[in-house]
Amino acid sequence: MSTVKKFMFVNRKAPYGTIYALESLEVVLITAAFDQDVSLVFMDDGVYQLKKGQQPKGIETKNFSPAYRALEDYDIEKLYVDEESMAARGLTEADLLVNVTVLNRAEMGALMEEQDVVLSF
Amino acid sequence: MSSIEVGGKSYETDEEGYLTDLSEWNKDVADYIAKTENIEMTEQHWEVVNFLREYFEEYQIAPAVRVLTKSIGKKLGADKGNSEYLYGLFPYGPGKQACKIAGLPKPTGCV
Amino acid sequence: MLHIVNKSPLTSTTLDSCLNTAIGGDILLIEDAVYAATCGNAAEAKLKTAMGKFKIHVLMPDLEARGLGNNMSAGVIPVDYAGFVDLAANNKSCQSWL
Numbered sequence: 001m002s003t004v005k006k007f008m009f010v011n012r013k014a015p016y017g018t019i020y021a022l023e024s025l026e027v028v029l030i031t032a033a034f035d036q037d038v039s040l041v042f043m044d045d046g047v048y049q050l051k052k053g054q055q056p057k058g059i060e061t062k063n064f065s066p067a068y069r070a071l072e073d074y075d076i077e078k079l080y081v082d083e084e085s086m087a088a089r090g091l092t093e094a095d096l097l098v099n100v101t102v103l104n105r106a107e108m109g110a111l112m113e114e115q116d117v118v119l120s121f
Numbered sequence: 122m123s124s125i126e127v128g129g130k131s132y133e134t135d136e137e138g139y140l141t142d143l144s145e146w147n148k149d150v151a152d153y154i155a156k157t158e159n160i161e162m163t164e165q166h167w168e169v170v171n172f173l174r175e176y177f178e179e180y181q182i183a184p185a186v187r188v189l190t191k192s193i194g195k196k197l198g199a200d201k202g203n204s205e206y207l208y209g210l211f212p213y214g215p216g217k218q219a220c221k222i223a224g225l226p227k228p229t230g231c232v
Numbered sequence: 233m234l235h236i237v238n239k240s241p242l243t244s245t246t247l248d249s250c251l252n253t254a255i256g257g258d259i260l261l262i263e264d265a266v267y268a269a270t271c272g273n274a275a276e277a278k279l280k281t282a283m284g285k286f287k288i289h290v291l292m293p294d295l296e297a298r299g300l301g302n303n304m305s306a307g308v309i310p311v312d313y314a315g316f317v318d319l320a321a322n323n324k325s326c327q328s329w330l
Contacts, residue, residue, distance in 0.1 A: 010327060012249070020330070033185060044249050063181060070180040073188045084252075109255040112327060113233055120328040 005116040007031060008039045011046035013121060015065070016056060021049045022064055024121035029067070032074035039115070040071075041108065042100070043082035046121075047089060050081070050096040068098050082108055127153045139221050143177075146224030154222050158213065166210050166222075168197065173223040183228040186216040233257045234323035235286075238330070240264040241275035250329045251282050258319055260311070262291040269308045270300045283307050291316060 009028055013020040031038060042050055054065040071079070079100040086092065086102070093102060103111065112118060123138070124131050127150050133141040138157065140146055151170060155162045162170075172193060176184055184192060186204075194202015201207075207215040216228040235254050238261075239246040247268055250259065259282070261269050268275040269290040279288060289309045295301050304310065311319065320326055 012246075012330065029182070029185070033187065043253070044245065066179060066181045070182060070184070070188075073184065073192055082253075105252050106255065109253045112253070113255055113257075115325055118233075118325050118327045120330050 004037050006037045006114060007117045008041060008112060008115040009119050009121065010041045011049055011121050012044040014045040014048040016061055020121045025064060025067055028076065029074060032076055038076050039078040039080060041080045043085045047081055047085050047091060050098060052095055052097045065097060125153060139226055140224040143224045151222050158218050169210060169215065169219050170223045173219055173225060177225050183220045183225045185228050189215060234319050234326040235259045236326065236328045237261055237265040238263040241268040246329045247275060251278065256285055258289060258323060259286045260289045260291065260319055262294050266290050266295045266298065269305050270303045271305055276305050279305065289319065
């Protein structure tokens with residue numbers, strides 16, 4: 001009998017400067033197979049991962065941003081974005097390529113505290 | 122790196138036979154790869170392969186088997202969105218075999 | 233829970249993110265983040281303020297490696313590697329603010 005644990009992936013890096021964002025996404029897609037309670041958090045530069053209209057062809061890098069839209073198919077529906085991080089980058093929900101829940105810092109901190117496992121990227 | 126030869130043209134593949142450059146894919150290559158997998162392509166096989174290519178085109182990932190099954194069910198009906206049907210078409214796994222024939226990378230999370 | 237920070241407060245906003253988001257518990261400063269816990273560092277004041285809400289620990293081998301073993305801010309709790317393990321083991325979960 002397996003118990004469902006709460007997993008949170010905290011994404012705080014911009015998508016192309018480092019490999020963190022892509023690595024996180026791949027781990028999330030694999031984790032989806034284990035039917036756990038998965039939450040994804042995007043804060044600090046991590047909110048840039050969800051920016052619409054990414055075109056990394058010119059830097060000869062794969063555009064992995066469409067895969068965030070497939071998360072729903074993988075039953076990953078808890079996507080949280082930090083309000084302050086978004087504002088500091090001149091972004092609003094309309095700039096993001098998926099539907100998200102916007103939380104303030106305190107709500108984010110409380111949500112983090114509820115988790116069984118926090119994976120940091 | 123390995124390669125396969127189809128119609129006088131050489132196509133680069135990885136060690137497991139997945140096409141390296143999916144933009145090189147065409148129906149002849151698909152037929153060739155299917156033969157190496159002992160699969161005779163029928164209309165039903167093409168339906169799945171085309172679905173996979175469309176999925177990849179939209180999301181840039183090859184879906185996990187569970188996701189493929191569910192999505193096929195949504196698009197082509199419940200009689201096709203089940204593992205019995207899909208494994209009937211691709212006995213060694215719809216993820217592995219159909220993706221290979223479709224010229225896609227191995228699905229993420231597929232070992 | 234345990235929050236681990238490893239970036240210098242003067243080159244990265246990581247410490248701020250941690251302090252503004254985490255709601256309490258233990259913070260452990262390692263690698264370049266240990267500079268935050270030294271006398272006269274620009275981050276010292278906000279660390280002092282944060283002490284009301286968190287227990288702030290610093291990994292001594294990292295501080296000593298940087299020649300600052302004797303410059304630790306008052307109120308910060310020094311830990312060695314065994315102490316690091318205890319912190320990880322005694323908390324339910326852990327977030328690394330990379």
